[in-house]
Amino acid sequence: MTPRSRPRGGGRRPVALGRLGDFALFATPGLVLYAVFVLAPVVMTVDYGLTNRNPFNPPVRFVGLENYRLLFHDSDFLHALRNTLVITVIVTVTANAGGLAIAHLLDRRGWIYNALRSVFFTPVVLSAVVVSVIWQSILSDDGLLDSLLRDLGVHHPPGWLSDPSLALYTIAWIVTWQLLGFCVVVYLAGLQGVPKELHEAAALDGAGPFQRFRFVTWPLLAPALTINTVMLLITGFKVYDQVQVITNGGPGSGTTSTIAFSVVQTAFTDNHVGYASAMATVMLVLVVCLSVVVLRLLQRREVTP
Known part of the structure; x- marks a missing residue:
């Protein structure tokens, strides 16, 4: 060496x-x-979540799984869980479908389409509180929408926020409206990544517009669908601001209450920190499990051009 x-x-x-x-x-x-x-x-x-922690009622005791046992016999929590699932399903399905449709319409060149893309994305960058205040003023009983309906001859317009049968779906619509622009941008990126040669080859083989979308575009949009679905799923489960600002859990008792809203109310209004922590833990486990399952299922159909 x-x-x-x-x-x-x-x-x-x-x-x-x-x-x-x-x-x-x-x-x-x-x-x-x-x-x-x-x-x-x-x-x-x-x-x-394994204790009876309450800042105004010491001492703190270890209670094990007692909080979780009580949770699944608590009608208020089960109702909040149902509301959360309803909002999540509506937001995930409608935002995905609407985002794909709008992205397909905006997948063109020109300054007008660039401007429209910015318009659709604007709600995404706004605070959820700001969006909630705007929609509350529009959808209240004496708001802009009901006033317009009365001018058109509808004497008894729907109570978008005061009717217990409509309030939850109104919240879901507001969340969907705010997240729609995110889905549009992701789907636009996916559409612009589809090779034109594949469409041209399919057209030469006699495939119509629907067939080209079904067999060429849609499979290549699988990664965009995966991103949007997982993001919408997580966002739907943690909806809080809209409920707090617009309905405060009402109308009535817990009509629009979600798990996130129940956690905050239980911890900071009722001061049952241990019980609220158990709620938050259950929400975390549900979000993680559902996200992993959905991610695995959707990734199976992903293909590369």
């Missing part, structure tokens, strides 16, 4: 250690922030 070959062989370890040190230098701040603001709250929530 020559003298020159020794520094080469011996220099590998310092280079590797140097790269590891650089990685640790850049990754540590992010990992620390993730641990402090994500992992630690999750662990604390699970821990609180």
Whole structure:
């Protein structure tokens, strides 16, 4: 072995250690922030859910799974779970369908289409509270929509927010309206990634517009469908702002209450922090399980051009 070959062989370890040190230098701040603001709250929530924690009624006692046993016999929580599932299903289906239809219409060149894309995406960047206030003023009994209907001859317009049979679906519509632009952008990206050669080849084979969409475009939009469905599913489960601002859980008793709304009310109004933490843990488990299942199912049909 020559003298020159020794520094080469011996220099590998310092280079590797140097790269590891650089990685640790850049990754540590992010990992620390993730641990402090994500992992630690999750662990604390699970821990609180096993106790009877109440800041105004000490001492704290370990109660095990008692909170979870009570949850699944609590009619208010089960009603909130049902409302959450209804909102999630409506938002996921309608936002996906509407986003795909609008994206197909906007998949053209021209300044007017670029402007329309910005218009549809604007609600996404607005605060949910701002959107809720706007729609509350439009849909209230003396709001813009009912006033317009009265001018058109409808003497008894629907109570969009005051009718218990309509209020939940109104909330779902507002959430859908705000998320529609996100779906449009994702589907537009997917449509613009479909090779034109495939459409031309299908047209030469005699395929019509519907057949080209069914057998060429739709399979290649599978990744966009996966992204939109998972995002909408997660957003639907954590709906809170719209319920708090527009209906405050009403009209009536818990008509539009969701799990997220029930968690906040139970923890900060009723001060039953342990019970609310058990609710939050159940919501977290449901979101994770459903997201994983949906992600696995949708990824199976993904193809590449």
